[in-house]
Amino acid sequence: MSVVPKSSRGPSWWTYMRRSKTRTYIISALFILPALINFAIFRYVPILWAARASTWQYSLLGGYREWIGMEHYLRALQDPILHKSLRVTFTYVLVKMPLEMVLALALALFTNQVRKGMGTMRTIIFTPVVMSMVVVSVIWALIFNADSGLLNAFLRMIGLPKQIFLTNPKLALPSIITTAIWKDVGFSTILIVAGLKGIPGQFYEAAIVDGANRWQLFRHVTLPLLRRTLFFVVVTQTIFSFQVFIPVYSMTRGGPLDATKVIVYYIYQLGFLFQDMGYAAAVSMILLVIILIISLIQIRFLRSEVEY
Amino acid sequence: MATTTSLDLTRRPAGMSRAKRRQQIIGWIGILLAYVLIVAIFLTPLLWMIGSSLRPTREIFQFVFPLSWRTFIPVDWTLENFLDIFGLSETGRTLGFQFGRALFNTALVSTAVVTSSLVFNTMGAYFFARLDFPYKNVLLMFVLGTFFVPQQATIVPLYIVVRELNLANTYWALILPWYASPFVIFVLSQFFAEIPKELDEAAIIDGASLLQVLRHVIVPNGKVGLLTVSLLEFQFIWNLFYWPLIAVGQKELQVIQVAVATQITQREIAWGRIFAGSVVASMPVIILFLLLQRYFIQGVALSGLKG
Numbered sequence: 248m249s250v251v252p253k254s255s256r257g258p259s260w261w262t263y264m265r266r267s268k269t270r271t272y273i274i275s276a277l278f279i280l281p282a283l284i285n286f287a288i289f290r291y292v293p294i295l296w297a298a299r300a301s302t303w304q305y306s307l308l309g310g311y312r313e314w315i316g317m318e319h320y321l322r323a324l325q326d327p328i329l330h331k332s333l334r335v336t337f338t339y340v341l342v343k344m345p346l347e348m349v350l351a352l353a354l355a356l357f358t359n360q361v362r363k364g365m366g367t368m369r370t371i372i373f374t375p376v377v378m379s380m381v382v383v384s385v386i387w388a389l390i391f392n393a394d395s396g397l398l399n400a401f402l403r404m405i406g407l408p409k410q411i412f413l414t415n416p417k418l419a420l421p422s423i424i425t426t427a428i429w430k431d432v433g434f435s436t437i438l439i440v441a442g443l444k445g446i447p448g449q450f451y452e453a454a455i456v457d458g459a460n461r462w463q464l465f466r467h468v469t470l471p472l473l474r475r476t477l478f479f480v481v482v483t484q485t486i487f488s489f490q491v492f493i494p495v496y497s498m499t500r501g502g503p504l505d506a507t508k509v510i511v512y513y514i515y516q517l518g519f520l521f522q523d524m525g526y527a528a529a530v531s532m533i534l535l536v537i538i539l540i541i542s543l544i545q546i547r548f549l550r551s552e553v554e555y
Numbered sequence: 556m557a558t559t560t561s562l563d564l565t566r567r568p569a570g571m572s573r574a575k576r577r578q579q580i581i582g583w584i585g586i587l588l589a590y591v592l593i594v595a596i597f598l599t600p601l602l603w604m605i606g607s608s609l610r611p612t613r614e615i616f617q618f619v620f621p622l623s624w625r626t627f628i629p630v631d632w633t634l635e636n637f638l639d640i641f642g643l644s645e646t647g648r649t650l651g652f653q654f655g656r657a658l659f660n661t662a663l664v665s666t667a668v669v670t671s672s673l674v675f676n677t678m679g680a681y682f683f684a685r686l687d688f689p690y691k692n693v694l695l696m697f698v699l700g701t702f703f704v705p706q707q708a709t710i711v712p713l714y715i716v717v718r719e720l721n722l723a724n725t726y727w728a729l730i731l732p733w734y735a736s737p738f739v740i741f742v743l744s745q746f747f748a749e750i751p752k753e754l755d756e757a758a759i760i761d762g763a764s765l766l767q768v769l770r771h772v773i774v775p776n777g778k779v780g781l782l783t784v785s786l787l788e789f790q791f792i793w794n795l796f797y798w799p800l801i802a803v804g805q806k807e808l809q810v811i812q813v814a815v816a817t818q819i820t821q822r823e824i825a826w827g828r829i830f831a832g833s834v835v836a837s838m839p840v841i842i843l844f845l846l847l848q849r850y851f852i853q854g855v856a857l858s859g860l861k862g
Contacts, residue, residue, distance in 0.1 A: 274765055275686040279694060282679040282735035289713060289732040290701045297712035307718070357589060364590060370848055371597045377844040377851065379794035381812040382837040385829060386600050395615070397603055400622040434855065441856035490707035493796055497816050511707045518711045519801060527711050534708045542703060
C-alpha cells in the first residue's frame with residue numbers, strides 16, 4: 248500500500264488531509280479486528296492446538312497426561328480401522344463426485360432452457376440444499392428402511408425383491424452416497440446454471456452459423472466456457488465431501504462392519520466415545536493434510552487448465 | 556406443470572411439416588417426463604415427511620404397501636405427533652420430549668449469530684472493499700486462508716479450544732465461534748465494491764467519519780447483499796449439527812437438529828414423531844427459502860462466480 252494517496256484513490260486523500268495517517272490506520276484496523284480475532288481463535292488456533300494435543304496422551308477427562316512425541320502418528324500408520332476408514336472415505340468421494348457432477352450438469356443444462364416451469368424445477372431441485380443434513384438423513388433412513396421403507400414399497404410395486412439397505416455392508420455406503428447426492432446436487436446445479444448464464448449468446452450464434460449441431464455446441468462452446476465454474480464446483484464439493492459426517496452418524500453409525508465408517512466419524516468416535524482425544528487430534532491433523540494436499544493439487548490443475 | 560406444457564401445444568407455427576411436428580411432440584413428451592421425474596425424486600421424500608407427520612404411526616405402516624396416494628395423504632389426520640414432541644401431551648411428557656425448548660435455543664442462537672455477523676462482517680467487508688491499510692493483501696490472505704481449514708475436520712480441535720476458554724456447555728459456545736465468517740466477508744465485500752465510490756467521497760467531503768460512511772452510505776446501498784448473506788448465515792446456523800452436538804451436553808441447551816437426531820431417532824419406533832420432529836426442524840428454513848429464494852440462489856451463485 249502506498250503511503251502517499253493517489254488522487255484516483257477515492258476518499259482517502261481527504262481523510263489524510265484532515266487526520267494523521269496513523270490515526271486513520273488505527274480507526275481502519277478497528278473495522279477488521281473483531282473478525283480477525285475470531286478467525287485466529289476459532290479457526291487457526293485449533294489447528295495449533297490439535298498439533299500439540301496429537302503429541303500427548305490426552306483425554307477430556309484425564310487432561311494432558313504424558314508427552315509421547317510422534318507415537319500417535321506411528322500408531323496411525325498401523326491402525327487397520329483408520330486405513331479402512333480412509334478407504335471408505337475415498338470411495339465415498341470418488342463415487343459421489345463424478346455422479347453428482349454429471350447429474351448437476353444434466354439438470355443445469357435442462358433447467359437452463361427458456362421454457363415454462365423451468366424456474367419451478369430449479370426451486371424444487373434446490374430445496375434439499377436448504378434442508379438440514381440431519382433431517383435429510385433421518386428421512387432417507389426411513390426411506391431405506393427394510394420393513395416399511397418407501398423404497399422397498401417402490402421395489403415391490405415394480406416387482407423387484409425387498410432389499411436390506413442400511414444393514415447390508417454392500418448397500419450401506421451406496422445408500423449414504425445416494426442420500427448425499429440428493430441433498431447436494433441442487434447446490435452444484437445452481438452454480439453451473441449461474442455459469443451457463445455467464446456464457447455470451449454470440450458464441451452460440453457464431454457456432455450455429457458455422458453449422459454446429461447440439462452436441463457440438465455443448466462439446467465446443469458450453470464445456471470449454473464452463474470449465475472455470477466446473478472446477479470451482481469440483482474443488483469445493485470435494486473438500487466438503489471429505490468431511491461427510493451427519494448421514495453416517497444418523498443412518499448407520501459407521502456400520503455395518505465399519506462399511507460406512509468415514510474418517511470424520513472415526514475421529515468423533517475416538518475423541519468422544521473412546522476418550523482418546525490425543526489420537527483423535529492426530530487423525531484430525533492427518534485429514535487436514537490430506538484435504539490440503541488434494542485441494543492444492545486441484546487448484547494447480549485448475550490454474551493450468553484455465554490459462555491456456 | 557402439465558397444464559403449462561399443453562398450452563404450448565396450441566401454439567403451432569403455420570406451415571410446419573408433419574415430421575417436424577411429430578419431432579416437436581416427442582420433445583414435449585420428453586420434457587414432461589423429465590418434469591415428472593424431477594418432481595418425483597426431489598419432492599416425494601418431502602411429501603412423505605409432511606404427510607406422515609400428520610397421521611398416527613400405525614397408519615404410516617398400514618399404507619406403505621402397496622404404494623398409492625394413501626401412502627402420502629393421511630386418512631386419519633392428527634396433530635398428536637406434534638403435541639408429543641413438544642411435550643404437550645401425556646406421552647410426550649413421559650418420554651421427556653422438549654422440542655419447544657430446542658426450537659427456542661436454535662432461534663436464539665441463529666438470531667444472535669445473524670445479528671453479530673451483520674455487525675462484524677459488514678465492518679470487515681467495508682474494510683476490504685474501501686479502506687486503505689498497510690499490508691491489506693496479507694490480511695485478506697489470512698481471511699481467505701480459512702477457506703482451506705476444513706470445518707468438520709477441525710471440530711474436535713475447536714472443542715479443545717472452546718473448552719480451555721471455559722465456554723463449553725454454554726450458549727456462548729454455540730454463538731462465539733461463528734460471530735464472524737470469512738465467506739460472508741468475502742461475498743459482502745463483492746456487493747460493497749459495486750457501490751459507486753463517489754457516494755463515499757461526497758459523504759467524506761461533507762465531514763462524515765468512516766463509521767458514518769458505513770452507516771449512511773454503504774449499508775443503505777448494500778441492502779440486497781446484507782439480506783442475502785443474512786439468509787445464508789441463518790440457514791447455516793439453523794442447520795448446524797456436529798458442533799452443537801459436542802459443544803453442549805445438557806438437554807436444556809440442545810438445538811433442534813441435535814434434538815431430532817438424538818431425542819428421537821435413537822430409541823424411537825414411532826415414526827410419526829420422527830416425521831413431526833423433521834418437519835419442525837426443516838420447515839422454517841424451507842418456508843424462508845420459498846419466500847425469498849431469489850436471494851438464496853443469488854448468494855450461492857455469487858460465491859461460485861467470483862470465487
